[in-house]
Amino acid sequence: MRRLNANSEDFAKQFARIVNDRRESDENVATDVRAIIQQVRQKGDDALVDLSMRYDKHALTADLSSWRIGKDQCRAAFDMLIPDVRQALVMAAERIRAYHEGQLPQDRDYRDEKNVRLGARWSAVEAAGLYVPGGRAAYPSSLLMNAIPAKVAGVDRLVVTTPTPRGQMNDLVLAAAHICGVDEVWRVGGAQAIAALAYGTQRIQPVDVIVGPGNAWVAEAKRQLYGVVGIDMVAGPSEILVIADEENDPDWIAADLLSQAEHDPSSQSILITDDEGYAAAVEDAVDVLLAQIDTKGVARQSWETHGVVIVVDSLLDDAPALADRLAAEHVQIATDDPEAIFDCIRHAGSVFLGRHTPEAIGDYVAGPNHVLPTGRRARFSSGLSVLDFMKRTSFISLDEKALGELGPAAVTLAEIEGLPAHAASVKVRL
Amino acid sequence: MRRLNANSEDFAKQFARIVNDRRESDENVATDVRAIIQQVRQKGDDALVDLSMRYDKHALTADLSSWRIGKDQCRAAFDMLIPDVRQALVMAAERIRAYHEGQLPQDRDYRDEKNVRLGARWSAVEAAGLYVPGGRAAYPSSLLMNAIPAKVAGVDRLVVTTPTPRGQMNDLVLAAAHICGVDEVWRVGGAQAIAALAYGTQRIQPVDVIVGPGNAWVAEAKRQLYGVVGIDMVAGPSEILVIADEENDPDWIAADLLSQAEHDPSSQSILITDDEGYAAAVEDAVDVLLAQIDTKGVARQSWETHGVVIVVDSLLDDAPALADRLAAEHVQIATDDPEAIFDCIRHAGSVFLGRHTPEAIGDYVAGPNHVLPTGRRARFSSGLSVLDFMKRTSFISLDEKALGELGPAAVTLAEIEGLPAHAASVKVRL
Numbered sequence: 001m002r003r004l005n006a007n008s009e010d011f012a013k014q015f016a017r018i019v020n021d022r023r024e025s026d027e028n029v030a031t032d033v034r035a036i037i038q039q040v041r042q043k044g045d046d047a048l049v050d051l052s053m054r055y056d057k058h059a060l061t062a063d064l065s066s067w068r069i070g071k072d073q074c075r076a077a078f079d080m081l082i083p084d085v086r087q088a089l090v091m092a093a094e095r096i097r098a099y100h101e102g103q104l105p106q107d108r109d110y111r112d113e114k115n116v117r118l119g120a121r122w123s124a125v126e127a128a129g130l131y132v133p134g135g136r137a138a139y140p141s142s143l144l145m146n147a148i149p150a151k152v153a154g155v156d157r158l159v160v161t162t163p164t165p166r167g168q169m170n171d172l173v174l175a176a177a178h179i180c181g182v183d184e185v186w187r188v189g190g191a192q193a194i195a196a197l198a199y200g201t202q203r204i205q206p207v208d209v210i211v212g213p214g215n216a217w218v219a220e221a222k223r224q225l226y227g228v229v230g231i232d233m234v235a236g237p238s239e240i241l242v243i244a245d246e247e248n249d250p251d252w253i254a255a256d257l258l259s260q261a262e263h264d265p266s267s268q269s270i271l272i273t274d275d276e277g278y279a280a281a282v283e284d285a286v287d288v289l290l291a292q293i294d295t296k297g298v299a300r301q302s303w304e305t306h307g308v309v310i311v312v313d314s315l316l317d318d319a320p321a322l323a324d325r326l327a328a329e330h331v332q333i334a335t336d337d338p339e340a341i342f343d344c345i346r347h348a349g350s351v352f353l354g355r356h357t358p359e360a361i362g363d364y365v366a367g368p369n370h371v372l373p374t375g376r377r378a379r380f381s382s383g384l385s386v387l388d389f390m391k392r393t394s395f396i397s398l399d400e401k402a403l404g405e406l407g408p409a410a411v412t413l414a415e416i417e418g419l420p421a422h423a424a425s426v427k428v429r430l
Numbered sequence: 431m432r433r434l435n436a437n438s439e440d441f442a443k444q445f446a447r448i449v450n451d452r453r454e455s456d457e458n459v460a461t462d463v464r465a466i467i468q469q470v471r472q473k474g475d476d477a478l479v480d481l482s483m484r485y486d487k488h489a490l491t492a493d494l495s496s497w498r499i500g501k502d503q504c505r506a507a508f509d510m511l512i513p514d515v516r517q518a519l520v521m522a523a524e525r526i527r528a529y530h531e532g533q534l535p536q537d538r539d540y541r542d543e544k545n546v547r548l549g550a551r552w553s554a555v556e557a558a559g560l561y562v563p564g565g566r567a568a569y570p571s572s573l574l575m576n577a578i579p580a581k582v583a584g585v586d587r588l589v590v591t592t593p594t595p596r597g598q599m600n601d602l603v604l605a606a607a608h609i610c611g612v613d614e615v616w617r618v619g620g621a622q623a624i625a626a627l628a629y630g631t632q633r634i635q636p637v638d639v640i641v642g643p644g645n646a647w648v649a650e651a652k653r654q655l656y657g658v659v660g661i662d663m664v665a666g667p668s669e670i671l672v673i674a675d676e677e678n679d680p681d682w683i684a685a686d687l688l689s690q691a692e693h694d695p696s697s698q699s700i701l702i703t704d705d706e707g708y709a710a711a712v713e714d715a716v717d718v719l720l721a722q723i724d725t726k727g728v729a730r731q732s733w734e735t736h737g738v739v740i741v742v743d744s745l746l747d748d749a750p751a752l753a754d755r756l757a758a759e760h761v762q763i764a765t766d767d768p769e770a771i772f773d774c775i776r777h778a779g780s781v782f783l784g785r786h787t788p789e790a791i792g793d794y795v796a797g798p799n800h801v802l803p804t805g806r807r808a809r810f811s812s813g814l815s816v817l818d819f820m821k822r823t824s825f826i827s828l829d830e831k832a833l834g835e836l837g838p839a840a841v842t843l844a845e846i847e848g849l850p851a852h853a854a855s856v857k858v859r860l
Contacts, residue, residue, distance in 0.1 A: 085846055088839035099548060102540075108532060117783070118529060118797055123776050125810045139847050172846060208810040226656065227664035230810035234657035255855035262851045293850040342825065346553050353547070353827035358855040361828060364840040367548055368824035380555045380638040380660035382822035392812035394798035395772065397783035398791060409518035410794040416515055416602060417569050420723040421692045425685035425788040 001286075001307035003279065006318055018308055019325050023266040024236040024375060033191045033220040040195035045202045051192040056134070056163045058187060067203060069174060069185040077174035086175075092365045093144050093179045099367030100152045103386045114405050117397035122390050124154035125230070127205065129197035130182075131212035132173055134163035134189055140176035141363060145370050146212050146384065147180035153389035158182050159207055161197060163189020191221035198225040209389055211371075232384055236375035237266035240359055241328040241348075243319045243341060244271065246278035248334045248355060254285035256332055259360050261302035262295035268306040270326065272319045279309045320344035327378040330359045349378045403429055431716075431737035433709065436748055448738055449755050453696040454666040454805060463621045463650040470625035475632045481622040486564070486593045488617060497633060499604060499615040507604035516605075522795045523574050523609045529797030530582045533816045544835050547827035552820050554584035555660070557635065559627035560612075561642035562603055564593035564619055570606035571793060575800050576642050576814065577610035583819035588612050589637055591627060593619020624651035628659045639819055641801075662814055666805035667696035670789055671756055671778075673749045673771060674701065674764040676708035678785060684715035686762055689790050691732035692725035698736040700756065702749045709739045750774035757808040760789045779808045833859055 004014050039047040049060045060066050078086070109119035128150040132143055143160070150158050160177055162170075164187045177185055186204060188196060194214075200206030209230040210222055222231045240260040244253050257269040273279050286303060290296050312318035319341055323331055327347035335341065338353040345351065349372030352359050363370045371384035398406065407426045414422035434444050469477040479490045490496050508516070539549035558580040562573055573590070580588050590607055592600075594617045607615055616634060618626060624644075630636030640652055641662040652661045670690040674683050687699040703709050716733060720726050742748035749771055753761055757777035765771065768783040775781070779802030782789050793800045801814035828836065837856045844852035 084842050088842040091839050092843065095542075098542070102538060103550075110532075112525075112528070112797075116796065120798070126776075141843055141847065223656070226653070227807070230807075249858070252855070252858050255851055255858055258851035259849070259855045262849055289851065289854065293854065294848070295850055299851060338827070345823075346556075347821075348823045351823060351825040353825060354829070356830050356833045356859055357826055357828045358859060360844060360849075360852040360855045361833070361836060361840050362824075362826050363852060364843045365836045366546065366826045366828075367542075368550070368826060372824075373821075377657070377660075378821065378823070380821055383824055385822070387817075391777075391803075391808065391810055392815070393775075393778045393781055393808070394802075394813055395781040395783060396787055396792050396796045396798060397768070398787045398796075399784070400786050403786045403791070406791060406795045409521050410791050412514050412518040413522065413571055413794045414790060417571065418724070419689070419692055419790075420725055421685055421688035421719065421729060422790040422793060424719065424723065425682070425689045425790045428679070428682050428685050429786055429788060 001283065001303055001309065004308060004310045006310060006312040015310075015322065015325070019376070021306070023268060023306060029216050029220050030224070033217055033224060036191040037195040037221060037224060040192050040201065041199050048188050048192055048196060048201060051190065052163070052188060055190050056165045058164050058167055060187070067187060069169065069187060071178070074174045074178035074182070074185065077171040078178040080171065081175050088365070089140060089144070089176060089179055092141065093148060095365055095367040096144055096148045096369075097152060100149045100369070100386050104152065105387065105390065114402050115399065116402045116406065118395070120392045120394045122392050124156070124390050125208040126155070127157040127159065127207040128155045128389055129159045129161060129207035129210040131193060131210065131214050131218055132160055132162040133214050133218070134165050138162070138170045138173055140172040141370065142213060143173055143176040144180060147177070147182055149369065149384055149386045150389045151181060153386040155389050157184070157205075157207070159184045159186065159197065159204075161186040161188045161193040163187070163193070191217040194218060194221035194225060198229045211384065211388065230388070232371065232388055233373055233377060233381050237268065238263045239268040239270070239328050239374060240330040240332065241270045241272065241323055241326055242332045242334065243315055243323070244273050244334040245315060246273065246275040247336070250278070250281040250285040251289070252355070252358070253282050253334065254289050256358050257282070257286060257307070258289055258293065258299050258303065259358070260330070261307065262293065262299040265298055265301040265305065267302045268308075269303060270308040270310065270328070272310045272312060272315065272322060274312055274315050276311050279311050283309060316340055316344075323348065327376040329372045329374045329378065330362070332357070332359050347378045349373045349383055431713065431733055431739065434738065434740045436740060436742040445740075445752065445755070449806070451736070453698060453736060459646050459650050460654070463647055463654060466621040467625040467651060467654060470622050470631065471629050478618050478622055478626060478631060481620065482593075482618060485620050486595045488594050488597055490617070497617055499599065499617060501608070504604045504608035504612070504615065507601040508608040510601065511605050518795070519570060519574070519606060519609055522571065523578060525795055525797040526574055526578045526799075527582060530579045530799070530816050534582065535817065535820065544832050545829065546832045546836065548825070550822045550824045552822050554586070554820050555638040556585070557587040557589065557637040558585045558819055559589045559591065559637035559640040561623060561640065561644050561648055562590055562592035563644055563648070564595050568592070568600045568603055570602040571800065572643060573603055573606040574610060577607070577612055579799065579814055579816045580819045581611060583816040585819050587614070587635075587637070589614045589616065589627065589634070591616040591618045591623040593617070593623070621647040621651035624648060624655060628655040641814065641818065660818070662801065662818055663803055663807060663811050667698065668693045669698040669700070669758050669804060670760040670762065671700045671702065671753055671758040672762045672764065673745055673753065674703050675745060676703065676705040677766070678764045680708070680711040680715040681719070682785070682788070683712050683764065684719050686788050687712070687716060687737070688719055688723065688729050688733065689788070690760070691737065692723065692729040695728055695731040695735065697732045698738075699733060700738040700740065700758070702740045702742060702745065702752060704742055704745050706741050709741050713739060746770055746774075753778065757806040759802045759804045759808065760792070762787070762789050777808045779803045779813055
């Protein structure tokens with residue numbers, strides 16, 4: 001953990017180092033991934049059989065159940081949930097659905113002053129693929145957050161692929177798939193799953209958009225196949241920026257910081273406060289909580305390597321500019337008037353306002369999506385939404401009179417651009 | 431040109447071949463581009479000096495005017511336009527601006543039934559870069575279509591980079607830059623320009639989003655830097671699908687088909703009609719027009735290699751399904767009731783309705799963007815819009831009571847996911 005003071009001489013330099021710190025691995029997997037994609041494209045299901053055995057020790061056989069998890073199995077997993085968990089998942093799903101329904105875009109259709117009809121129609125993609133990792137990050141909440149926007153968008157066919165290492169399945173994920181109405185669940189993982197979704201195989205029909213978290217191979221496969229299909233954002237390690245004054249219980253803020261740190265050793269938690277003594281109190285509270293939690297190994301590594309505490313003179317005057325430089329995935333503002341600070345922040349994935357809004361509420365049950373831009377990408381990208389599963393078709397309609405008014409200008413421009421057939425297509429109609 | 435009849439035995443097979451025809455080059459430039467990006471990252475402006483000399487024979491010297499084209503120069507180019515051209519460009523810009531202003535998204539801010547405050551705020555990216563090619567495709571209309579959405583979005587800084595081979599500039603492009611209020615114009619091209627925009631150099635400040643057409647090197651650089659910055663879609667050769675009955679003058683439809691064909695030898699023009707005799711008449715009209723236009727070399731190559739004429743029984747019953755398979759960039763519906771067909775089409779970049787709406791009107795003056803998804807990408811992506819220059823920040827605010835209602839479910843889910851600090855951050859507040 002590093003403690004910085006905004007008044008220290010070399011603060012600008014130290015802060016710049018934090019902003020530019022790349023926590024993402026440069027693992028060079030591009031060549032491996034290219035070979036895997038090629039193999040799946042050429043050999044289809046046979047490639048999946050080979051690769052699943054090699055990487056997941058899972059045998060894809062003539063028995064369809066080795067390939068696919070049926071809807072009945074997902075329903076059974078849902079039925080077996082203990083009531084508390086079932087209620088929590090259902091409530092989360094309902095709230096996520098309600099929030100995302102409000103994202104559905106409006107079509108446009110109007111006539112302008114020249115009687116030109118203009119507009120745009122939105123429609124859902126036909127099929128979406130959702131990657132669910134097999135290991136530590138196989139979270140049912142993540143399935144809800146990725147699947148529900150697709151369903152709200154109106155996707156016809158929602159396909160999950162997930163590795164089942166040594167045949168092992170995650171019942172919580174299957175239960176979540178049941179809740180979301182996932183149409184197909186395939187027991188395939190890694191770059192080969194992304195290739196199968198993009199190009200299709202004998203058994204797996206291709207999709208149009210692929211979303212969901214994954215390891216470096218999965219991320220690289222999505223990047224290489226971007227353009228063949230649509231993909232969600234390139235994702236990196238999670239991060240939180242907490243802006244808090246000394247009126248907060250240090251234990252609360254310590255828990256907020258560690259809730260990001262426990263995700264991954266490369267996660268980052270940053271506190272900005274305006275009180276030196278409070279900073280120390282939070283640091284102490286972090287140490288106390290660290291000793292208590294089962295995820296202490298990961299959380300301590302993250303906190304010690306990437307944790308930062310910054311003391312500034314004034315939260316309102318100083319924090320927003322620092323927040324914009326960081327463009328963090330999560331920004332929590334724990335003050336009496338969080339709105340005043342929020343109004344000055346331009347770049348953030350999601351903002352959590354007030355003392356009673358811990359970020360974890362947004363991970364599970366608040367409603368907005370928890371798939372958010374990381375690694376300063378909030379400068380130019382947004383959290384997952386129904387728009388990631390939709391596309392827009394613009395349209396234009398002119399009558400003879402409107403063409404008479406607009407046509408000559410189009411002819412002029414086509415001619416200066418050296419495109420005579422463009423010009424002709426207008427001129428013949430004038 | 432291939433003529434297909436929907437009633438022929440092997441139509442399905444032949445049509446599938448057209449759908450799967452990849453007209454995009456597989457030029458393997460990835461390694462070159464990786465080296466160029468590395469060079470610009472390490473050496474900054476010095477790399478630009480070397481690469482501009484090597485590829486563009488343009489000397490970037492101590493004289494700033496060798497690097498940058500000033501606003502005064504853009505204004506001068508505008509002032510020198512002949513009146514017809516000036517009026518056409520200004521009219522196009524105004525109509526494009528008006529259409530894109532209607533795309534500005536609405537913020538959300540509401541309280542749900544549990545008194546949880548939820549919402550989302552949209553904001554523009556700070557800086558956008560726009561690549562303008564130097565050669566055949568340096569179109570002023572393209573500058574308008576890329577720059578105006580950025581300005582409407584509210585981008586603070588709009589930067590154009592364009593190669594000036596042997597020092598040569600394109601005055602029409604400069605005039606268009608003046609009309610759009612472009613903030614900076616840099617005389618740098620190729621993959622090195624994209625790298626400079628993404629990472630910045632001593633002279634060029636980095637941007638957040640890069641858009642605009644380019645050759646294979648430019649496209650590959652954008653793909654490799656996707657994630658460091660936002661980019662617009664991966665673009666391929668242009669295409670048009672014209673759905674027309676025999677009531678259209680064959681000369682009109684021939685001009686429409688050739689208006690795509692003249693863009694590039696890899697462009698594709700497809701006609702679907704319901705009359706065998708009319709198909710032949712259009713083919714004859716294409717041959718006549720081909721003999722007349724200056725772009726005949728390119729247009730003939732495109733038409734002969736990629737042109738397709740499909741005769742179906744019924745436009746209304748048969749054309750929409752074929753159109754969806756093709757998911758074409760441009761779809762023109764030249765019938766008396768184009769709406770009936772449009773209502774059945776789901777995948778298209780932009781649709782041109784009626785006999786008096788040639789696609790070229792959309793290229794220049796209608797208002798909607800002419801940067802559209804190609805190569806079947808209309809299945810999952812949309813034309814350029816103000817949203818490409820904006821991002822959304824979601825927000826959540828709970829009071830003590832709301833946390834009391836939502837908190838326990840979040841704790842339950844955090845615990846089953848094995849994330850104790852997530853659970854703690856809620857529990858300490860309950």
